[in-house]
Amino acid sequence: MNVLAGDIGGTKSELAIYDAEQLKLKPTSAPLFGMRFLNREQSGFLAMLLSFLNQAQIPIDSACFAVAGAVRDGHCRMPNLSWDIDEQEIRAHLAINRVVLINDLAATAHGMLVLPADQLKVINVGNPLANGNYALIAAGTGLGEAIIFASRNGEYHVSASEGGHVDYAPNTESDIALLHFLMPKFDHVSWERVVSGYGLINIYAFLLASGHYFEPPTVTESIQAASDHAAAITQAAKSGESPLCIEALDIFIRNYGAAAGNLALKALATGGLYIGGGIAPKLAEHLIKGVFMQAFTHKGRFSEWMKNIPVKIILEPKTALIGAAIYSIS
Amino acid sequence: MNVLAGDIGGTKSELAIYDAEQLKLKPTSAPLFGMRFLNREQSGFLAMLLSFLNQAQIPIDSACFAVAGAVRDGHCRMPNLSWDIDEQEIRAHLAINRVVLINDLAATAHGMLVLPADQLKVINVGNPLANGNYALIAAGTGLGEAIIFASRNGEYHVSASEGGHVDYAPNTESDIALLHFLMPKFDHVSWERVVSGYGLINIYAFLLASGHYFEPPTVTESIQAASDHAAAITQAAKSGESPLCIEALDIFIRNYGAAAGNLALKALATGGLYIGGGIAPKLAEHLIKGVFMQAFTHKGRFSEWMKNIPVKIILEPKTALIGAAIYSIS
Missing domain, CATH: 3.30.420.40 (ATPase, nucleotide binding domain)
Incomplete structure (x- = not known):
């Protein structure tokens, strides 16, 4: 067949x-x-x-x-x-x-359930429940999500989600300033406005407008000339040439972690949280470093509970x- | 049996x-x-x-x-x-x-699936999908949620959720001021800090501290003397004796609508969103009035999509x- x-x-x-x-x-x-x-x-x-x-x-x-x-x-x-x-x-x-x-x-959820371990990069080992739900978050052009429910008989059922369009939730004073910056631009500020390729561009524009950073004109020019602005910002952050891009990527990753944690709580993803999409594999080393998991687990009385959730990046494109x-x- | x-x-x-x-x-x-x-x-x-x-x-x-x-x-x-x-x-x-x-x-989710229609009060008729997911939100002492997932064969599977502990998302300048007020009080400001019986008390304290309202001392005293502060605030709002309590209830209901809308997006609840818990039946007339559904549907490009979701209050205690x-x- x-x-x-x-x-x-x-x-x-x-x-x-x-x-x-x-x-x-x-x-x-x-x-x-x-x-x-x-x-x-x-x-x-x-x-x-x-x-x-x-x-x-x-x-x-x-x-x-x-x-x-x-x-x-x-x-x-x-x-x-x-x-x-x-x-x-x-x-x-x-x-x-x-x-x-x-x-x-x-x-992607159906695919991730059958992937071999070498196609998954572990960010957090955790302590999963045997018959727990899974969740999938994927920042790309937009912010996609899916929930994988474990039924009583041990079968898994995949549901699409429109969670990327949920109201954006700031966690810091800097996030609140970002929300203030985005509110007049959009009828509704959803998570997708922050955690996606376009989201990274929004964060960059916010930091540039704040006037707190000196951005070398060559960097601004190369970002604006690039066909993929988000990739250019990421590149300038990785190369260390732009403190503004470094900060933008940091805010992006922290918010990605917060969004992933919120999805895991909503979906009761005691089986694991998977990160898909094109951005995560390129940022694997950054995602492992700490700020992602700090935001993922920063959920008040549920912080310890969050630490039990395995977090993995899907590498297989x-x-x-x-x-x-x-x-x-x- | x-x-x-x-x-x-x-x-x-x-x-x-x-x-x-x-x-x-x-x-x-x-x-x-x-x-x-x-x-x-x-x-x-x-x-x-x-x-x-x-x-x-x-x-x-x-x-x-x-x-x-x-x-x-x-x-x-x-x-x-x-x-x-x-x-x-x-x-x-x-x-x-x-x-x-x-x-x-x-x-509650298992119960709501078998309730007769006369035990449900319709807030929004909508246009449900035949085999769509359902979601349940219930403000009481805390904020409870559950997702009812429809599998391919038409069966329903109920999953608990810890969505009440997701990061609180402000939608207005007033909500941002409320978040600022709550941030120093809590390690993490979740939705439960705003949409619950305790949440209503938090909103009341925020408005009182703002100094923008004249609260008759008799109202303040009767609320503080009540065994159930949230019920006393609701009562003072309903009787019209306290503009502060009226505003507090309005903020509460608007945020309840926003939280319900976020859950419906996350759960892809094209079958319907149900409101459980002890608070909603007492506020049924207020929930029908408009601010709840305004916040429920205020989701940018998904506003029209939201209008298709039936919204019902569970009356059966x-x-x-x-x-x-x-x-x-x-």
Whole structure:
């Protein structure tokens, strides 16, 4: 049995065909055929899909697509594209019945449950409960979250979450000043405004406007010229050339830890909290250093309770794709 | 088959024996035998339980106790009492195998799923998804939450939550001033510090300290003399005698709405958000008036999405007891 899996993001998409038996044995095994696409170079989802299948020339039995957006009644309108993706329409074109769309964070959750240990970087060992819930947080372009519920019979059930859109909660005077800076800019200041790629840019703008930092003009220029501002800020922080960027990254990581802790409390994630998304693997050494876990565990009477929760970074970049494939055959 | 159910709260406990068949037919039907206890008049949980069974003289086949605290490995140490409650110990004393402890909010969630419509007061009709998750929020002495997750096969799974201990998120300048007021008092300002009976007292103290209100000394005295400060503040607000109490209740209700909205986003509660606890039924008319739903739906790009979520107050005060009994036989 062959499974078509897709990870349809805001800027790029990944399509792959897996052999189901091979996937069950080793989830990180290479697909029979796979391709990566830049969405802006494609005229639409279906055109991309049919082009892929035409090149693959491999028959498929089921398909699952992880999409960066809310799925309602088998339909997703991709927020950053003009793409409408619809299960029924795909079914008609592929002439197979088993076609399903799932949220990309839900797909990542399905994938993380089957990842080998070497694809997870441990930030906190903790002391997990045997049949505890898990939670997943992933800062990328936005802030994605998912909750993995453990039912009484020991099965796990994945639920998407819109937790990134929850009200932002400041923990320090500096955070409150950041909130004051963001309030006039946005109708509503959610966690995504702080903990995401755009969030890091917001923090940088806040610190620059504060006038407390001398930023070398060359750094400002290189950040503004970069195609990915957040990556440029991270780079300038890592190289040590900009105290402002160092502080911005510190505020970002501290808030990431606070958001992860809040999710773990909400989801009662006594099994573990996983960090997905593209940013965390690049910051693994910084996340281990302390400020992330300090914020994660800073929850008053629940601070000791928080220390028991294992925290792990997902290293495997194809986790959502693997999860979509796994979901399709489970 | 007879079921022993218990709702063991911080100050009082309720025990009841139900006929399982009758309970399944009509969850709000009267128990075969029931009693209410003030915990401080009891020497301990087991003594209370054995005294109850001695008076009931009805054989039981299974038992479930809803406890106001975290249950870990069948054990709960009640936070506000010196009571340790343990499944194994109860099993040994009752000589039955089916004994289980569950969190009281989880029990309320099990109960709310079987309540008749006349025990729910609709705050927002919404447009629920057929197989959507539910969420439960309940301000009482503390702030309790639970998530009811819908699995792919249409079954519901209840999970306790410690969401009341999540970082408090201010939404207005007044909320930020409240956070500033609470920060030096607590190691960590959680939502429970604002949205709970104690939370209302905190809001009252904040407004009194602001010096912006003239509080008639008779009101201050009667609140300080009351055994339940929060109830006295609510009463003074309802009677219209204190602008300060009116404002305090308004801030409380607005924050309750914001907290409920955050939970609904986190839990992806497209099925509905339920409000439990002792405070909401007393404030039903205030909750309907507007400020609760304004805050509930004030979530930026998700404001329209929020309007689709049904919001209902649980009126039945025995919902946790009923839920414990239902859980025991399910």
